[in-house]
Amino acid sequence: MSRKPYVRPVSKTGWWLKHPRYMRYMSREVTCVFIGAFALLLVCTLERLAKGPEAYASFIAAIQGPMSVMGMLLVLIFALHNATSWFNVTPKALPVQIGEEFLAGKYIIGAHYAVWAIASLVVLFFAGVI
């Protein structure tokens, strides 16, 4: 009897549509596009700032239109999704063992949220918002 194993084809582009868990994964991965775009915007802002106060002021005025604000809101939503989805899996990557027990994941996740909140407050403080 001869062997003739059959290899099932795999879709290189449509595999992630096959299961909700793959779509969830892709929703996390796609956030990098929006965060990358915002990082580019920050680089452009710095470049304008280096050119002087007038160049900076005109650039800031140019990105305050409704479309820009909508775009930034979209980036914020994706950034929140990125941060929360990564925070929620940190106990897997960074387990904390105390004696014979492991620290419950909620404390590790909670610590990340706490650091996030403190970092946000510090940024808002230096930005003069609070």
Next chain:
Amino acid sequence: MTQLKKRMVQLEVLRYDPEKDTEPRFQKYEVECNEEWVVLDALNAVKESLDPTLAYRWSCHMAVCGSCGMMVNGEPKLSCHAFLRDYEGVIRVEPLANFPIERDLVTVADDFIDKLKRVKPYLIPKEKKTIAEGEYKQTPAQLMKYRQFSMCINCMLCYAACPEYALQPKFIGPAAIALAHRYNLDSRDGGRDERQEVIATDVGVWECSFVGACSEVCPKAVDPAGALQQVKVASTLDWFKERLLPGGSK
């Protein structure tokens, strides 16, 4: 004695005969089952009463041996652990995804076995002892460090769920790396450097993009995704230690 509730169950099973077929095809069966049965029982009923040619692997019938992994309605499952009461309508049964089909529901597991060998999933003692010198001792806390990862039964469901493995078959994959990690975490073991050469590579943990599907389908709650991320963290620390600590470079 209470009469067990029975119902007719419809199965749609992927069949492949390498001597006759050029590609797999679905075959429908309808068989009387007890409501308490699992998918494996339904397949056994088909084989006993309808079609003795149906081929599939199984052994323990108690989610321990890891032989009866199949796709049940598109989800990697141990068929001895997939209860009929949880399914309505036609139940579609296919061989484990991402592995070549040998015949019907039997897959070719050679690739996984080869990868398992490569990661040296056994104790490589830090210091060799003679029997006269006594056993290698371990505290309960040291045991707990790796215990979860030692629960793997090599059922390969994690490979069937992993899209990275589907797209890049060279990937060492979830179970093999989780087992390597299990021995790396063992206080009695001294083989980490040998395993790192296999798992801390671009076909090892760095091929994993943390989809997490492996842990979702694991029937023994091993959490291979966790193991892979921990190997990434440890390998990154190695990289920094090699470059930043005095005498750290190889």
